[in-house]
Structures are given as C-alpha cells and as structure tokens.
Amino acid sequence: MPQKFNLASGVDGLFIEDSRFNTTLISFNFYVPLRKETYSDYALLPYLLSSCCDECKTFRELNTRLGNLYGATISANAIKLLDFQCISVSLSVLNDRFSIDGKSIVASAAELLASLVFAPSLSDDAFREADVERERAQMLDRIRGEINNKRGYARGRALSLMFGDDPYGLPRFGTEEDLMKVTGESLFSAWSRMLREAYVHINVIGEKLPEGIFSAASAAFSAIHRENVTAFSGYNMPNFAEPTTECERMDVKQGKLVMGFSLGRVDSEKNTSDIMVMSDIFGGGPYSRLFTHVREKLSLCYYCSCTALRSKAIMLVDSGVEAENAEKAQKEILGQLEVMKNGEFSDDQFNSSIRSICDSLKSIGDSQGGINAWYASRVFDGSVATPEDVIETVKKVTREEVMAAAKQVMLHTVYSLMPQEDAK
Amino acid sequence: MIKTTYSDAKLSERIVSATLPNGLKIFIAEKPDFKSNFAVFGTKYGSIDTAFSVGDEPYTAVPEGIAHYLEHKLFESEDGDAFTRFSATGASANAFTSFDRTCYLFGCADRFEENLDILLDFVQSPYFTEQTVQKEQGIIGQEIRMYDDSPNWCVLFNMLEAMYENHPVRIDIAGTVESISHITADLLYKCYDTFYNPSNMFVCIAGNVKADELMKRIEKAIKPTAPIVVNRADFSEGTDVKCRYVEKRMEVAKPIFCFGFKEQCEGERTLKERIESGILMDVLAGGISPLYESLTDKGLINDEFDSEYFNGNGYSVVLFQGESDDPQAVCDAISAEIERLKRDGIPQELFEAARKGTYGMAIKGYNNVETIAMNLVDCAMAGFGPFDDLEILRNLKKEDVEARLALINTESSVLSVILPKR
Numbered sequence: 001m002p003q004k005f006n007l008a009s010g011v012d013g014l015f016i017e018d019s020r021f022n023t024t025l026i027s028f029n030f031y032v033p034l035r036k037e038t039y040s041d042y043a044l045l046p047y048l049l050s051s052c053c054d055e056c057k058t059f060r061e062l063n064t065r066l067g068n069l070y071g072a073t074i075s076a077n078a079i080k081l082l083d084f085q086c087i088s089v090s091l092s093v094l095n096d097r098f099s100i101d102g103k104s105i106v107a108s109a110a111e112l113l114a115s116l117v118f119a120p121s122l123s124d125d126a127f128r129e130a131d132v133e134r135e136r137a138q139m140l141d142r143i144r145g146e147i148n149n150k151r152g153y154a155r156g157r158a159l160s161l162m163f164g165d166d167p168y169g170l171p172r173f174g175t176e177e178d179l180m181k182v183t184g185e186s187l188f189s190a191w192s193r194m195l196r197e198a199y200v201h202i203n204v205i206g207e208k209l210p211e212g213i214f215s216a217a218s219a220a221f222s223a224i225h226r227e228n229v230t231a232f233s234g235y236n237m238p239n240f241a242e243p244t245t246e247c248e249r250m251d252v253k254q255g256k257l258v259m260g261f262s263l264g265r266v267d268s269e270k271n272t273s274d275i276m277v278m279s280d281i282f283g284g285g286p287y288s289r290l291f292t293h294v295r296e297k298l299s300l301c302y303y304c305s306c307t308a309l310r311s312k313a314i315m316l317v318d319s320g321v322e323a324e325n326a327e328k329a330q331k332e333i334l335g336q337l338e339v340m341k342n343g344e345f346s347d348d349q350f351n352s353s354i355r356s357i358c359d360s361l362k363s364i365g366d367s368q369g370g371i372n373a374w375y376a377s378r379v380f381d382g383s384v385a386t387p388e389d390v391i392e393t394v395k396k397v398t399r400e401e402v403m404a405a406a407k408q409v410m411l412h413t414v415y416s417l418m419p420q421e422d423a424k
Numbered sequence: 425m426i427k428t429t430y431s432d433a434k435l436s437e438r439i440v441s442a443t444l445p446n447g448l449k450i451f452i453a454e455k456p457d458f459k460s461n462f463a464v465f466g467t468k469y470g471s472i473d474t475a476f477s478v479g480d481e482p483y484t485a486v487p488e489g490i491a492h493y494l495e496h497k498l499f500e501s502e503d504g505d506a507f508t509r510f511s512a513t514g515a516s517a518n519a520f521t522s523f524d525r526t527c528y529l530f531g532c533a534d535r536f537e538e539n540l541d542i543l544l545d546f547v548q549s550p551y552f553t554e555q556t557v558q559k560e561q562g563i564i565g566q567e568i569r570m571y572d573d574s575p576n577w578c579v580l581f582n583m584l585e586a587m588y589e590n591h592p593v594r595i596d597i598a599g600t601v602e603s604i605s606h607i608t609a610d611l612l613y614k615c616y617d618t619f620y621n622p623s624n625m626f627v628c629i630a631g632n633v634k635a636d637e638l639m640k641r642i643e644k645a646i647k648p649t650a651p652i653v654v655n656r657a658d659f660s661e662g663t664d665v666k667c668r669y670v671e672k673r674m675e676v677a678k679p680i681f682c683f684g685f686k687e688q689c690e691g692e693r694t695l696k697e698r699i700e701s702g703i704l705m706d707v708l709a710g711g712i713s714p715l716y717e718s719l720t721d722k723g724l725i726n727d728e729f730d731s732e733y734f735n736g737n738g739y740s741v742v743l744f745q746g747e748s749d750d751p752q753a754v755c756d757a758i759s760a761e762i763e764r765l766k767r768d769g770i771p772q773e774l775f776e777a778a779r780k781g782t783y784g785m786a787i788k789g790y791n792n793v794e795t796i797a798m799n800l801v802d803c804a805m806a807g808f809g810p811f812d813d814l815e816i817l818r819n820l821k822k823e824d825v826e827a828r829l830a831l832i833n834t835e836s837s838v839l840s841v842i843l844p845k846r
Contacts, residue, residue: 020455020457020458020791021791022788022790023788023791058717060711060712060717063710063711063712063777064712064774064777066781067706067780067781068777068780068781069784070780070781070784070787071783071784071788072784092788094784094787094788097434098787100780134720134721134723137723137726138726138727141677141726141728141747142726144678146677147676147677148576148676148677150574250675251674251845252675253569253570253572253573254566254569254570254572254573285511286507286508286510286511286517287507287508287511299559299562299563301566302567302569320566320570322569348511348512351512352511352512355512355513355514356511356515356516358514358534359515359516359534362459362533362534363459363460363531363533365459366458366459366460366793
C-alpha cells in the first residue's frame with residue numbers, strides 16, 4: 001500500500017515500496033491551473049528544467065553525469081489533466097547494489113533531480129537566453145512536427161475542434177504564436193509561481209525510500225512562501241465548442257477519420273468503470289464492435305478503435321480509411337454505437353471486455369512508469385483507488401449499465417484528413 | 425531435454441533454457457513476484473528471406489512481403505481466428521514481422537497456461553485457401569499505404585534502397601501492392617513448411633511461471649516434426665553503395681534525414697561486436713558526445729536525432745536519423761567527427777560514461793517481463809546466453825570500441841532526405 005506523507009502546504013509525498021524493480025523512480029508532479037495565457041510557459045518549462053541546471057550548465061554535462069550514474073534517465077513533460085496542467089520531471093535510477101565500483105548511485109541521482117527542479121541555471125531573475133532559445137527551437141519543431149505523424153495529428157485536430165477556445169483545446173505543445181511570446185523572464189516567473197502555488201505530488205517507487213529525499217523536499221518547499229495553492233474544486237462539465245465537421249486535404253495515401261463524442265457526466269469511479277467497459281466493447285480490443293464489424297467484416301479501415309478520456313468525459317474514435325470508404329465507415333461506426341445503446345453486443349464481447357480490462361489493470365503494478373502514471377493522474381480523487389480497487393468495480397459492471405453509459409454518448413465533432421481530390 | 429540454468433552474480437534472476445530434440449529453443453525467465461507474463465513464439469524468418477532451399481533442393485524465390493503476409497494469415501484457422509480465442513481469456517495478443525524474424529506474442533496476468541496453449545496451437549496450425557489469401561490483400565494493401573504516409577519509414581527504406589544493390593534488406597517488410605498480388609496459398613505453405621519447422625523456431629517466456637513445468641508443457645504441445653536444414657541465399661555485398669544521395673517530398677514540417685555508413689558484413693555480427701558498436705554510437709553522437717552538443721548549439725538537430733547500429737544477416741549500417749534544415753551539414757559533421765576520433769582516439773571518460781550507461785540500461789531491462797522476453801528472443805536468434813551482455817560490458821575496453829570505429833569507411837555513406845511539400 002502506498003504511504004503518503006505531507007511535506008509542506010500542498011506538497012505530498014507518496015512512497016510505494018516495491019523491491020521487485022532494479023531501479024528507483026522519483027517523480028515530481030506539479031499541478032497548475034490550465035490557462036491559455038500560461039500554457040506555453042508551463043509546456044516549455046519541464047524541457048528546460050531537464051536539460052541543464054546550475055550544477056550541470058550544459059546538456060552534455062548533465063548527460064555525462066547521468067551516464068556515469070549507470071544510465072540514469074530524466075524524463076519531463078507537461079500534460080493536460082482535468083482543468084489543470086501537470087508538469088512532471090522524473091528520474092529513473094539503478095539501485096545501489098548494481099554499482100560496479102561500490103559507490104552509491106541513488107542518493108547522487110536524487111540530489112541531481114532536486115538540483116534540476118530547485119536550482120536551474122539562471123541569469124539574474126531569468127532563465128539564460130541561450131538555454132531558452134535552444135529549447136524554444138526544439139519546441140517549435142515539436143509543434144510543427146505534429147503533422148509528421150498523421151494519426152496523432154488527426155486526433156489532435158479533432159480535440160482542438162471539440163474544445164474550441166477552451167484551453168483544453170490547445171495543441172499538446174501549445175501554439176507557435178504563444179511560444180514566441182515566451183521569454184527567460186516569463187519562464188522564471190512561471191517556475192517561481194509553480195514552486196509557490198502548484199499542488200505538488202512527489203512519487204517514489206522502489207525498494208526503499210532514498211534517505212532524506214522527503215525531508216529535503218520538505219525543507220525546500222518550506223523555504224518558499226507557499227500561497228494560493230492549486231485546489232481541486234470538483235468535476236466541471238467540459239466546455240465544448242459548437243459541433244462541427246471538417247475535412248482537411250493533404251498529399252497522403254491513406255485517409256484518417258476521427259470522431260469525437262461527449263460522454264455525459266464522468267465524476268465517480270463507478271461511472272468511470274461503466275464508461276471504461278462501454279468504450280472497450282465498442283472499440284477496445286479485437287473482440288470489439290469496431291474491430292470485428294468495421295475492420296474485419298467490412299474491411300473498411302486498416303485500424304478503427306476508440307479511447308475514452310475520463311478526465312474530460314469524451315471519447316475519440318479514430319480510423320485509417322480509404323477516402324472512398326470514409327462516408328460508409330462513419331455510418332457504420334455510428335451504427336455500432338446504436339448496437340451499444342440497444343445492448344445488441346454479445347455476452348462474449350461483454351465478458352471478453354471485462355476480462356481484458358481486469359487483466360490490463362492487474363499488470364499496471366508491474367511497471368514503475370505505470371504505477372507513477374496511475375497515481376499522478378488520480379491526485380484529485382480523494383481516497384486514491386488502487387488498480388485492484390478498480391478491478392472490483394469493473395467486475396460488477398452490468399450489461400444494463402453499459403447500455404446506459406452508451407445512451408449518454410453524443411457525436412460532437414468529425415474531423416477527417418483525406419488525400420487531395422485530384423489524387424483519387 | 426538438457427536444460428541450462430543461467431544466473432548473474434549481481435542480478436537475482438533465474439533463466440532456464442533448453443533445446444528440444446526437434447531443435448526448438450526455449451528460454452524461460454522466472455519472475456515469481458510479478459503478476460504479468462509475456463510469451464513469444466517465433467521463427468527466424470523475416471522479410472530478407474526471399475530465396476531459400478531445404479537440403480539439396482534448388483533455391484526458391486518468393487514474392488516480396490510474403491513473411492509478413494504469412495504472419496497475418498496464420499491468425500486464421502478453419503473455425504475462427506486466434507484473436508477470438510485470446511479474447512476469451514483476457515490476454516492481449518499480437519504479432520510482428522521484421523527483417524529477420526516473425527514473432528507471435530501475448531501478455532497477460534491471468535490464465536497464462538491456457539494462453540500459451542492457444543499460442544502454441546495456432547502458430548502450428550496453418551490454414552490457407554486461395555479465397556482467404558485473396559481477402560487479405562485488401563487489408564495488407566491498406567497497411568502498406570499507411571506506411572507510405574510515414575516519413576520516418578520512407579526515409580529509412582529510401583536509404584536502404586540506395587545503399588544495397590541486391591540484399592533484400594532494401595525492400596519494404598510488407599512488400600508492395602504489386603508484389604503481394606503474386607502470393608498464393610501454395611507459396612504460403614511452402615514458406616511455412618520451410619521456416620516454421622521447430623528447428624528454426626523459439627519460445628521465450630518471462631513472468632510468474634515455473635520453468636520446469638512449462639518446459640514439459642511446451643514439449644508436449646509441439647507437433648513431432650523432423651528437423652530440416654534451411655539454406656538462405658547469400659546476399660552479402662561489398663561496401664559500395666548504389667547512390668549516395670536520395671530525396672523525396674512528403675507532408676512533413678521540416679526535412680527528415682537518414683544517414684548511414686555501409687559496413688562489410690558476411691553473416692551476422694557477434695554480440696560483442698554489436699555492443700561495441702552500440703557504445704561507439706553513444707560516444708560518437710549520443711547525448712554525452714561533443715558532436716551532439718555542437719549540432720544542437722548550432723540548431724542543426726533537435727531531440728528527434730538518434731543513432732542506431734542496424735545489422736542482421738549480411739547487412740550492417742552505422743545509422744543516424746533526425747530532422748534538420750541542413751541535413752548535409754549534419755552528415756558532414758558526423759563524418760568529420762568519425763575522422764577526428766580515428767585520429768585522436770576516444771577519450772577514456774567518454775567511453776566510461778557510455779559503458780556505464782549501457783550497463784545500467786541492460787539491468788533496467790529486467791524490470792519488465794516484455795523486455796526480458798524480447799531480449800531472450802535475441803538470445804535464441806543469435807545463440808548467446810542471457811547475461812553475456814553484462815559480462816562483456818564489465819570487461820569492455822576502449823580499444824575494442826576504437827577497433828569498431830576503424831571499420832567505418834566514410835566514403836560508403838548514403839544520405840536520404842524527405843523534404844517538405846510546402
């Protein structure tokens with residue numbers, strides 16, 4: 001069972017003791033309000049923090065340190081979660097017993113992680129210009145490079161269309177325009193605000209709690225005047241844009257069709273489980289309605305599957321489809337949703353789905369990354385459910401509850417990326 | 425059945441292997457504290473095996489993409505498909521075909537033995553008719569078109585095509601819409617009977633299992649088949665390349681490049697050679713290298729930049745991939761760095777950081793049952809022991825890596841670029 005420690009105002013530490021792994025994972029997760037005006041600063045910040053610090057001023061110095069710590073890895077990202085942006089900087093490091101020369105690895109790596117978070121490389125009250133420009137250029141490439149992966153690009157476009165001006169509709173890495181406004185000063189201000197106001201959740205997963213890690217974090221945060229700490233004010237209904245249909249043309253061989261649906265209210269572990277089972281029977285595994293009917297029986301798509309995003313009460317169906325089949329595929333996908341609503345899915349499909357979801361949930365605890373992601377995404381849940389708790393809820397889901405969940409589903413947005421018309 | 429048990433002084437892992445009388449290789453890693461399990465049933469048969477013979481028979485040439493086609497078709501049987509069978513147990517099943525192997529696999533927490541029985545059964549039960557073979561052409565055609573839209577895929581194959589005159593590594597794993605149109609049920613059976621003989625296959629498992637019991641279960645499930653000797657056509661070629669620069673335009677944001685040095689390669693690289701070259705890649709162009717720092721500072725690469733030692737039977741490439749507004753400048757810098765390191769030698773501290781980093785990553789791999797099982801596939805394919813890599817890394821010298829560096833001929837390079845449409 002996870003052990004939770006309160007380290008400072010709005011700063012919690014979670015230690016999950018697990019001696020099965022050869023590594024220790026330490027993850028700093030900062031939750032700040034999701035707002036357009038601060039989005040790009042916060043999106044860039046984790047990349048900047050994880051590229052250098054006052055102690056290792058260049059990326060190469062940092063990487064050499066990590067290499068010598070037996071390939072310790074730092075990962076950083078910022079994701080949207082409910083009405084928040086979650087900024088993470090994480091470390092995965094080999095346990096001390098594997099050291100060839102007998103020197104401690106974990107404590108040194110943990111200190112390095114703390115330096116990245118609390119002691120970045122600064123010039124007065126700003127991040128250094130050269131570092132900012134380097135990371136800005138990388139981020140610009142990430143934003144523009146979204147188009148390289150057509151499936152991901154199409155999903156991102158559908159999300160943006162669904163949410164319109166709501167900050168949840170912002171592209172994953174933010175917009176070029178906002179990125180250009182970021183400065184060393186604005187990043188410094190975002191970093192200081194994050195340390196002052198973010199709700200902070202530090203996850204440690206490993207055979208033992210590295211000595212002093214939580215006390216050091218506690219001391220660091222206690223030295224900061226913590227105020228206006230991000231608080232969860234309940235689940236809010238998503239702020240959707242007007243429903244829309246958009247077709248974009250590009251020089252591609254295979255088309256992409258993404259359909260965005262709203263799911264109604266998702267505010268408890270119980271109706272989350274109903275939705276999980278419903279969306280899985282609809283378009284999860286190879287037993288699903290979309291796979292067996294739209295892909296296998298009708299051969300309309302190379303892939304056709306659906307994912308539910310519980311944090312925003314939406315579901316996306318995405319498919320790779322030939323242009324001439326797109327209309328028919330859309331009709332068949334909606335037809336399968338009717339099957340779900342009418343309870344015309346088979347008992348086999350229902351049972352396969354429950355078994356498959358439970359099997360996947362059981363495996364989460366076998367990966368440090370999986371455990372970290374599980375708890376990082378549930379910090380606002382009050383009493384935090386373990387994967388085992390959710391398994392028990394999923395097992396109790398009935399056919400009627402699946403039908404009821406399907407009846408809440410409404411088509412909102414259709415986005416398609418299709419070959420140029422003259423290429424047909 | 426003679427079993428071998430492997431262990432390592434530092435790791436508390438137990439891995440058991442055996443080879444059945446019919447030649448099937450089995451590797452099992454016991455992870456008693458884990459809930460999840462992972463199993464692979466595979467064959468040393470991939471897209472490069474386009475011409476072969478059994479015993480003294482004459483060589484048969486088969487259409488490009490047939491190994492991948494066979495993988496798709498093997499999921500079907502007369503009374504349904506394997507996915508349906510796995511659905512009833514909750515397992516997550518899949519398969520893939522690469523240049524040199526075809527693997528069928530599943531991951532699960534519950535009902536492992538039942539799932540293993542399904543895996544062993546469906547891979548040993550081919551069922552192809554002209555009608556079912558015909559039907560698959562549409563689905564695979566869609567898969568090929570999906571890859572045609574992937575710039576990272578295209579940039580690699582364009583490079584390989586420009587680099588290799590004859591070796592089938594130059595062809596797309598799935599073939600082309602045209603090449604797969606020549607695939608028939610008879611040809612699929614011919615390939616199946618040749619390469620899906622247990623003597624060419626392996627079962628690799630990691631999870632909460634007991635090796636001794638599973639060995640017996642596997643032995644019982646494998647159909648009695650006499651071992652055969654498969655001769656694979658020798659496509660090895662010299663270091664000359666067909667063309668040193670290729671480009672294509674696609675819907676990408678900025679130019680994507682793939683740059684490689686072709687190495688002389690007969691047969692397969694040893695594990696030690698692969699590790700040495702892997703470390704060389706880190707020293708040359710990894711995050712710890714002066715080159716990476718200089719290219720980043722000049723804005724010539726972004727974090728998509730990566731390097732790989734790409735090798736298999738009869739092919740070997742020191743390969744770099746990334747995005748850049750000036751791919752040629754990146755390639756020139758890489759070539760210059762190779763010449764500089766050849767001249768000045770590799771700094772000891774750079775070598776140490778790369779060696780320790782590689783060692784740590786190898787140990788990290790034991791955190792995950794899927795990674796362990798896939799590493800055991802490498803062992804079964806190439807004939808090395810599970811912990812040999814750790815032993816090699818503990819004893820590796822800088823001079824070993826410098827010897828690999830000396831083999832790179834900077835004149836045998838190909839640059840492939842995907843340019844933006846707009």
